[in-house]
Amino acid sequence: MKRSLSLALLLAVIFALPPARAATEADYKAAYAAAEAASKEATGLRNQWTTTVATLAAAKKAADGGDFDRAIAAAKEAEALAKASIFQATSEKEAWKTMEIR
Amino acid sequence: MKARSAILFGSALAALVVGALASTHVTAADKVDPAADIKAFQNFFFQKFPNVKHEDFANGPYSMNEDMKRQWQEKEEFPPYEFALDAGKEMFATPFKNGKTYADCFPDGGIGIRQNYPYFDEKEGKVVTLELALNRCREANGEAPYSYVKDEMASLTAYMAYTSRGKLMDIKIPDDPRALAAFENGKRYFYTRRGQMNFSCASCHVQSPGERIRAEVLAPALGILNAMPIYRSEWSSMGTTSRRFVTCNSQTRAVPLEPQSDEYRDVEYFLSYVANGLPISGPGARP
Numbered sequence: 001m002k003r004s005l006s007l008a009l010l011l012a013v014i015f016a017l018p019p020a021r022a023a024t025e026a027d028y029k030a031a032y033a034a035a036e037a038a039s040k041e042a043t044g045l046r047n048q049w050t051t052t053v054a055t056l057a058a059a060k061k062a063a064d065g066g067d068f069d070r071a072i073a074a075a076k077e078a079e080a081l082a083k084a085s086i087f088q089a090t091s092e093k094e095a096w097k098t099m100e101i102r
Numbered sequence: 103m104k105a106r107s108a109i110l111f112g113s114a115l116a117a118l119v120v121g122a123l124a125s126t127h128v129t130a131a132d133k134v135d136p137a138a139d140i141k142a143f144q145n146f147f148f149q150k151f152p153n154v155k156h157e158d159f160a161n162g163p164y165s166m167n168e169d170m171k172r173q174w175q176e177k178e179e180f181p182p183y184e185f186a187l188d189a190g191k192e193m194f195a196t197p198f199k200n201g202k203t204y205a206d207c208f209p210d211g212g213i214g215i216r217q218n219y220p221y222f223d224e225k226e227g228k229v230v231t232l233e234l235a236l237n238r239c240r241e242a243n244g245e246a247p248y249s250y251v252k253d254e255m256a257s258l259t260a261y262m263a264y265t266s267r268g269k270l271m272d273i274k275i276p277d278d279p280r281a282l283a284a285f286e287n288g289k290r291y292f293y294t295r296r297g298q299m300n301f302s303c304a305s306c307h308v309q310s311p312g313e314r315i316r317a318e319v320l321a322p323a324l325g326i327l328n329a330m331p332i333y334r335s336e337w338s339s340m341g342t343t344s345r346r347f348v349t350c351n352s353q354t355r356a357v358p359l360e361p362q363s364d365e366y367r368d369v370e371y372f373l374s375y376v377a378n379g380l381p382i383s384g385p386g387a388r389p
Contacts, residue, residue, distance in 0.1 A: 048357035049298045081298070083330065088295060095235075096293040099304045101146045 023068040031075035032059055038082035047089035052081040134282040136375060138277045139289065143376040147324040151312070160328035162321035166312040170319060174387075183260055185384040186340045190261030193254065198199040198243040207239035216259075216266035216382050220371050221274065222281040229284050229367040232259055233342055248363035251348060256331040256340035256385075263330065263384030271328060271382065273375040288372030291365050292323075297354030303369070310372070315369040318389050327370065329386030336389065343370055347380045 035056055042048045059074035147159060151166070158165040164174030181187075194212065197203050205211035209218075221231035231236075236258055237247035248254040275281050295302045304323065305317065311322035318336075330343045341349075344361035347369070351358040359365055 014201060043357075046359065047296055050352065050355045050357055051298045053357060085298075088300065092294045092296070096290055096295070096302065099293040099295075099308070100289070101142050101308060 004096045023072050025063070025068060028059075028063050028068045028071045028075065031079070032056075032063070035059065035079035035082060037073045037080050038086065042082045042085040042089070045089040047085050047088060049085045051083055052078055052085060055081060109156055125261065134286045136282070136285050138378045139285075140378060144379075147311075147322050151241060151322070156379075157381050159322055159325035160377075160380045162314075162326060162386065162388060163319040164327055165322070165325075166319055172347060177387050180384075181333075182335075182387050183331075183340060186260045186331075186333070187264055187385060188255040189254075190257035190259070190264075192260055194261050198240070198245050200243055202243050204236065204239055207235070207242070212262060213265045216263045216384065217269040217272045218274075220367065220374060222276055222278065222284060222371070224278055224281075225277060227280045228364065229288075229371040231343070231362065231367055231370055232262065233344060234362050234367070249344060251345035252339060252341055254342060256342050256345075259331045259342060260385035263382055266316065267380045267384070268381050270379050271325075271377045273371070273378055275375060284368045284371055287365070288368035288370070292372055293371040297351065297356030299354040301354040303350065312337070321388075323373065323376075325380045325383075327373050328377055329383045329388075331384060332386040332388045334388045340385070 039048070039052050039056055042052065055074050055078035059071045059078055062068075062074055063071035144156075148156065151159075154165050161171075161257065164170045179357055194204050205213075209215055216245075219235070220229045222228075224232045233250050233255055235249070236255065240247055248258075253370050275285055292303045293304070306320045307323035307326060311320050313320055327343055330346070331340055333344070337345075337349075344366060347366050348358040348361060
């Protein structure tokens with residue numbers, strides 16, 4: 001009796017949880033668009049990183065192969081890299097002077 | 103691989119944050135003063151390396167110690183740039199289809215003039231490098247331009263540098279706000295950190311000349327362009343100043359700019375000006 005009650009409780013918990021959703025193409029497209037926008041901004045600042053370009057390409061390749069989990073992870077990494085390069089370009093507008101020989 | 107990327111990414115971010123914090127100590131921009139800059143720049147290297155003869159800075163890493171100097175002297179006996187020099191001499195003398203030659207495009211027939219490049223063209227309002235002038239000469243005579251990074255361009259500039267060996271770098275900055283802005287832009291480019299590695303040109307060539315980066319000894323920034331173009335063992339070929347800038351950017355994981363972009367022209371102007379008074383030693387050879 002006790003055992004079947006525990007089993008029933010366990011099943012109830014499992015079915016009450018929302019099902020884990022596989023990443024979709026739409027999720028990937030949103031992540032890629034965000035990464036691409038940040039990457040374009042870095043290019044506009046003349047401070048693109050090779051790793052951003054390579055990671056964006058990896059995201060596209062994974063999506064073309066239907067692996068959207070991987071594609072989204074790569075797109076997010078590319079966005080983070082692009083944002084770091086934007087931060088670098090912005091902060092270096094003044095920070096370069098700390099290196100100058102005077 | 104994933105852990106490696108995470109470490110690299112983390113290090114880059116940490117370096118960026120340190121850089122940003124350091125920027126809070128920056129004072130207001132000073133007036134552009136190339137004469138003060140050249141004095142400070144040269145003094146920095148002369149004091150950092152008191153045993154290096156001033157003219158030896160034109161030999162890059164080979165000026166850094168006696169062992170390296172001996173390596174350079176041995177290399178000069180059978181220089182790896184010799185084939186490019188011979189090709190460049192022949193190309194320089196060969197007429198274009200219209201019968202004119204490179205000599206018609208340059209002062210003094212293009213012989214012994216390397217030390218005057220780059221110069222600021224007041225008509226155009228921009229810096230003109232030797233590589234750019236060579237391609238403009240070709241185009242003005244109905245010929246297709248060469249690649250800025252190697253092969254024919256390296257051969258031509260090798261020959262022109264060779265005819266100028268020993269002449270002292272003599273870059274002029276006219277009293278023109280555009281020329282001063284170009285100099286300042288070049289200086290800013292030189293000191294600006296870029297790429298995922300968060301390196302500026304100065305990270306290697308001001309902060310660490312004489313130190314090793316893997317197997318290579320880093321060259322001092324002073325006189326670094328006097329030996330251009332160079333044969334690099336790493337490339338197994340000749341390379342121009344443009345190629346050097348492009349590969350430096352790639353090594354810091356920055357997407358290189360297009361050769362002869364305004365930034366590259368300006369940084370060449372800055373680096374050449376601060377090397378005024380040092381002899382042309384090109385073409386050179388590097389590890």
